Amino acid sequence: xxxxxxxxxxxxxxxxxxxxxxxxxxxxxxxxxxxxxxxxxxxxxxxxxxxxxxxxxxxxxxxxxxxxxxxxxxxxxxxxxxxxxxxxxxxxxxxxxxxxxxxxxxxxxxxxxxxxxxxxxxxxxxxxxxxxxxxxxxxxxxxxxxxxxxxxxxxxxxxxxxxxxxxxxxxxxxxxxxxxxxxxxxxxxxxxxxxxxxxxxxxxxxxxxxxxxxxxxxxxxxxxxxxxxxxxxxxxxxxxxxxxxxxxxxxxxxxxxxxxxxxxxxxxxxxxxxxxxxxxxxxxxxxxxxxxxxxxxxxxxxxxxxxxxxxxxxxxxxxxxxxxxxxxxxxxxxxxxxxxxxxxxxxxxxxxxxxxxxxxxxxxxxxxxxxxxxxxxxxxxxxxxxxxxxxxxxxxxxxxxxxxxxxxxxxxxxxxxxxxxxxxxxxxxxxxxxxxxxxxxxxxxxxxxxxxxxxxxxxxxxxxxxxxxxxxxxxxxxxxxxxxxxxxxxxxxxxxxxxxxxxxxxxxxx
Amino acid sequence: xxxxxxxxxxxxxxxxxxxxxxxxxxxxxxxxxxxxxxxxxxxxxxxxxxxxxxxxxxxxxxxxxxxxxxxxxxxxxxxxxxxxxxxxxxxxxxxxxxxxxxxxxxxxxxxxxxxxxxxxxxxxxxxxxxxxxxxxxxxxxxxxxxxxxxxxxxxxxxxxxxxxxxxxxxxxxxxxxxxxxxxxxxxxxxxxxxxxxxxxxxxxxxxxxxxxxxxxxxxxxxxxxxxxxxxxxxxxxxxxxxxxxxxxxxxxxxxxxxxxxxxxxxxxxxxxxxxxxxxxxxxxxxxxxxxxxxxxxxxxxxxxxxxxxxxxxxxxxxxxxxxxxxxxxxxxxxxxxxxxxxxxxxxxxxxxxxxxxxxxxxxxxxxxxxxxxxxxxxxxxxxxxxxxxxxxxxxxxxxxxxxxxxxxxxxxxxxxxxxxxxxxxxxxxxxxxxxxxxxxxxxxxxxxxxxxxxxxxxxxxxxxxxxxxxxxxxxxxxxxxxxxxxxxx
Numbered sequence: 001x002x003x004x005x006x007x008x009x010x011x012x013x014x015x016x017x018x019x020x021x022x023x024x025x026x027x028x029x030x031x032x033x034x035x036x037x038x039x040x041x042x043x044x045x046x047x048x049x050x051x052x053x054x055x056x057x058x059x060x061x062x063x064x065x066x067x068x069x070x071x072x073x074x075x076x077x078x079x080x081x082x083x084x085x086x087x088x089x090x091x092x093x094x095x096x097x098x099x100x101x102x103x104x105x106x107x108x109x110x111x112x113x114x115x116x117x118x119x120x121x122x123x124x125x126x127x128x129x130x131x132x133x134x135x136x137x138x139x140x141x142x143x144x145x146x147x148x149x150x151x152x153x154x155x156x157x158x159x160x161x162x163x164x165x166x167x168x169x170x171x172x173x174x175x176x177x178x179x180x181x182x183x184x185x186x187x188x189x190x191x192x193x194x195x196x197x198x199x200x201x202x203x204x205x206x207x208x209x210x211x212x213x214x215x216x217x218x219x220x221x222x223x224x225x226x227x228x229x230x231x232x233x234x235x236x237x238x239x240x241x242x243x244x245x246x247x248x249x250x251x252x253x254x255x256x257x258x259x260x261x262x263x264x265x266x267x268x269x270x271x272x273x274x275x276x277x278x279x280x281x282x283x284x285x286x287x288x289x290x291x292x293x294x295x296x297x298x299x300x301x302x303x304x305x306x307x308x309x310x311x312x313x314x315x316x317x318x319x320x321x322x323x324x325x326x327x328x329x330x331x332x333x334x335x336x337x338x339x340x341x342x343x344x345x346x347x348x349x350x351x352x353x354x355x356x357x358x359x360x361x362x363x364x365x366x367x368x369x370x371x372x373x374x375x376x377x378x379x380x381x382x383x384x385x386x387x388x389x390x391x392x393x394x395x396x397x398x399x400x401x402x403x404x405x406x407x408x409x410x411x412x413x414x415x416x417x418x419x420x421x422x423x424x425x426x427x428x429x430x431x432x433x434x435x436x437x438x439x440x441x442x443x444x445x446x447x448x449x450x451x452x453x454x455x456x457x458x459x460x461x462x463x464x465x466x467x468x469x470x471x472x473x474x475x476x477x478x479x480x481x482x483x484x485x486x487x488x489x490x491x492x493x494x495x496x497x498x499x500x501x502x503x504x505x506x507x508x509x510x
Numbered sequence: 511x512x513x514x515x516x517x518x519x520x521x522x523x524x525x526x527x528x529x530x531x532x533x534x535x536x537x538x539x540x541x542x543x544x545x546x547x548x549x550x551x552x553x554x555x556x557x558x559x560x561x562x563x564x565x566x567x568x569x570x571x572x573x574x575x576x577x578x579x580x581x582x583x584x585x586x587x588x589x590x591x592x593x594x595x596x597x598x599x600x601x602x603x604x605x606x607x608x609x610x611x612x613x614x615x616x617x618x619x620x621x622x623x624x625x626x627x628x629x630x631x632x633x634x635x636x637x638x639x640x641x642x643x644x645x646x647x648x649x650x651x652x653x654x655x656x657x658x659x660x661x662x663x664x665x666x667x668x669x670x671x672x673x674x675x676x677x678x679x680x681x682x683x684x685x686x687x688x689x690x691x692x693x694x695x696x697x698x699x700x701x702x703x704x705x706x707x708x709x710x711x712x713x714x715x716x717x718x719x720x721x722x723x724x725x726x727x728x729x730x731x732x733x734x735x736x737x738x739x740x741x742x743x744x745x746x747x748x749x750x751x752x753x754x755x756x757x758x759x760x761x762x763x764x765x766x767x768x769x770x771x772x773x774x775x776x777x778x779x780x781x782x783x784x785x786x787x788x789x790x791x792x793x794x795x796x797x798x799x800x801x802x803x804x805x806x807x808x809x810x811x812x813x814x815x816x817x818x819x820x821x822x823x824x825x826x827x828x829x830x831x832x833x834x835x836x837x838x839x840x841x842x843x844x845x846x847x848x849x850x851x852x853x854x855x856x857x858x859x860x861x862x863x864x865x866x867x868x869x870x871x872x873x874x875x876x877x878x879x880x881x882x883x884x885x886x887x888x889x890x891x892x893x894x895x896x897x898x899x900x901x902x903x904x905x906x907x908x909x910x911x912x913x914x915x916x917x918x919x920x921x922x923x924x925x926x927x928x929x930x931x932x933x934x935x936x937x938x939x940x941x942x943x944x945x946x947x948x949x950x951x952x953x954x955x956x957x958x959x960x961x962x963x964x965x966x967x968x969x970x971x972x973x974x975x976x977x978x979x980x981x982x983x984x985x986x987x988x989x990x991x992x993x994x995x996x997x998x999x
Contacts, residue, residue: 023740023747026777030731033895038916038932039773051777154548154571285552292584293577365669372658372671501647503654507672508645 092353129203141215233261355389397426454486606630618752621759644679723897768919791973812886828936
């Protein structure tokens with residue numbers, strides 16, 4: 001190649017073809033060498049060695065660089081942006097999909113995921129098992145998931161397997177232990193009949209196992225397998241219903257469906273990891289998992305998750321609480337609007353997912369062109385996106401609430417409960433978006449205090465108001481009020497701490 | 511022995527050199543300190559019995575430094591973590607970090623000042639928690655004051671500076687380890703892994719040697735992403751330059767593997783008296799002409815290289831398109847791991863577009879390179895950048911004609927006993943290959959001469975004797991220094 005280059009200009013052009021951003025003569029010397037210019041060639045040009053020649057070529061290059069000739073990059077078209085927005089919106093909606101699917105399958109096929117009983121005591125056993133299982137497993141998965149996600153990102157699949165095995169084993173034994181403690185507790189109370197305790201325990205264990213197994217799917221953002229798991233679970237229940245005749249048998253169909261779902265997830269994850277490690281051989285040897293470090297990292301995430309689930313179920317505890325003859329008893333009038341109000345979360349979830357991704361991209365500088373002198377402008381731009389995210393979450397939530405209300409107003413039952421809970425859910429999405437901002441910055445300790453105060457407020461407000469005004473609307477109202485307060489608190493906190501020094505928090509997040 | 515991204519976790523020229531040196535210097539005990547990108551890497555070499563320990567320092571892949579080490583206890587971690595606070599960082603760490611950054615951004619104006627900063631940071635980080643230190647607001651504020659508000663670097667994209675700060679914070683992990691006692695430290699590259707050597711030199715007067723295979727600084731320039739702006743490149747280049755300069759400054763000897771490197775070393779300010787070329791040596795009992803089971807009439811063109819841009823595989827493919835038009839019996843076998851998946855796919859597409867599917871074959875890595883060489887009619891080395899490649903002298907030792915690009919120390923290895931072509935020229939490469947394919951007598955003649963040349967110059971014996979001598983020289987100099995100091999006191 002060097003033979004055809006006869007003057008410094010052609011050499012400069014040849015160097016620029018390889019790299020248009022050379023910054024000094026040493027840069028140039030390297031490229032001259034790789035395009036075949038040797039010491040002999042340099043001598044032919046009349047230079048002592050390649051470094052002298054490089055200095056001369058660099059002078060010529062500076063001429064081109066000063067003309068500001070740079071390579072262009074393809075700009076995103078409007079259609080690209082719309083497709084991306086739709087994809088992110090749909091991805092966000094899948095976060096709330098399991099509940100929506102369960103509801104839709106019930107409306108269309110009349111297959112219920114949990115057994116439906118008209119006897120409040122029977123319903124209490126199932127619903128209480130559901131809530132207890134969610135709360136009791138909510139803190140286990142975050143202990144392991146951060147490390148799991150980390151190893152997955154590093155493509156250390158054998159480490160992912162080890163983490164998953166440790167997680168499943170500890171989750172299983174913790175669930176058993178909690179089940180034993182709950183049985184002992186309900187036995188000590190002596191208020192529930194034996195069949196109730198048996199139902200409660202069976203459902204508690206089955207549901208806990210399902211939450212434990214699906215948690216990695218959430219963590220690894222495997223939305224499609226997640227949806228398929230629930231669909232398969234419902235399919236098993238549907239098929240079992242056609243075969244089984246007696247009521248106890250039909251009851252068991254739900255257990256088969258739930259356990260079937262867990263089995264599907266375990267099989268899926270095993271195959272998923274096997275295939276990954278089989279076809280993408282890793283260069284890692286024996287990866288040692290240091291459990292204390294893993295738990296230390298996961299602990300704050302675990303507490304946040306626990307508080308979050310206690311917070312969202314506080315209204316149920318308040319409504320179900322009877323004192324005597326039964327400690328808790330399901331209130332059907334509350335359950336219908338409460339279940340339907342969950343539909344509200346889908347659209348704001350989609351919006352949140354879209355904006356949180358935009359927020360991350362702006363953070364990483366993908367869409368911003370600020371230089372290091374413009375830190376204040378950078379912070380201001382992040383603040384704008386953040387506030388836009390919050391505004392759109394609220395706007396989309398309230399708009400969807402109006403649409404939903406007109407679509408299902410005949411099934412809602414009590415409109416006040418539905419309204420209070422829906423508003424609470426809209427603010428809950430804002431709370432989640434803020435927690436995600438803290439998590440993204442790897443600052444899980446920061447939202448702990450507002451979460452704790454919010455949960456206490458929800459519980460205390462509900463308990464006090466019930467004594468004053470009775471149970472009917474108080475639980476949903478206290479949920480709504482505490483959601484609003486907690487969301488405002490978290491938004492202020494994010495703006496005043498994280499966004500004010502977003503550059504620092506973003507840097508130290510990794 | 512100080513390594514970076516090589517021995518014993520990755521195969522390649524530098525790893526082979528390290529392994530051979532350690533394995534054959536049986537009268538020396540070694541402790542290997544290997545800087546790696548991730549922990550728990552699979553070892554690619556069985557450690558010889560004279561390796562008394564290994565400390566792998568992953569810069570990424572764990573959240574806490576030392577987390578991967580069995581000996582590192584959680585309670586130690588907690589106590590370090592609790593003892594690290596903003597006040598201490600501001601008082602004890604920030605001044606040295608400031609000094610370090612000041613030197614880095616100017617590409618090392620004063621190596622002694624840079625080394626002092628490195629040593630002070632090392633002292634702090636061995637006693638305190640690395641993660642807490644680099645995640646502190648103080649750390650960030652110093653970075654901002656020194657780099658972001660710099661009159662030049664302030665114009666870089668903020669996102670780039672954040673990424674750069676993160677990279678730097680990971681590199682500083684290297685300083686949070688305690689290094690073992692050694693009589694001599696020897697770095698296989700002029701890179702970050704040399705920092706322990708510098709610290710040992712300053713703190714314990716341990717002699718420090720550097721063997722330079724490819725010129726690290728030159729290779730880093732080649733690696734720089736071309737999309738980044740001039741100022742961004744300048745920052746990275748200055749970082750590398752600073753690390754290279756401080757390494758050179760504190761090295762008792764710089765030992766390039768070929769004369770080609772000397773030009774760069776001189777240009778980067780290494781004094782003549784420090785430089786001594788020690789060529790690589792190979793095992794002539796292993797690499798010798800052998801009978802192989804290849805019984806067909808094909809003329810094999812063997813390439814021993816990892817699949818990577820720097821190895822010029824695309825040029826080779828283009829050259830093969832020309833060669834196969836005239837020589838249907840010629841096939842090209844490429845032995846080596848894939849280190850750049852995207853590049854490998856581009857190569858495959860190129861092969862397909864040129865209809866060379868049965869002419870250019872990727873054979874994967876091999877543990878028996880001597881057999882691969884002996885299958886060859888001719889061995890080709892099409893690289894864009896090299897130090898002093900083992901593949902060339904191994905092939906020559908097997909009595910094979912070698913066609914290689916004129917990069918690094920290749921022309922020194924081949925001398926006049928092979929065909930040298932300019933890099934990046936597929937036409938010249940094809941012509942070189944055809945010249946050998948078409949002239950059997952010539953092929954045999956240069957093959958024979960090449961083997962004799964290797965036996966004269968590039969054997970283990972020579973290679974090991976040189977290193978033994980250099981080791982003894984620097985060790986005895988140290989002893990002399992100690993004696994003189996003792997007499998003075």
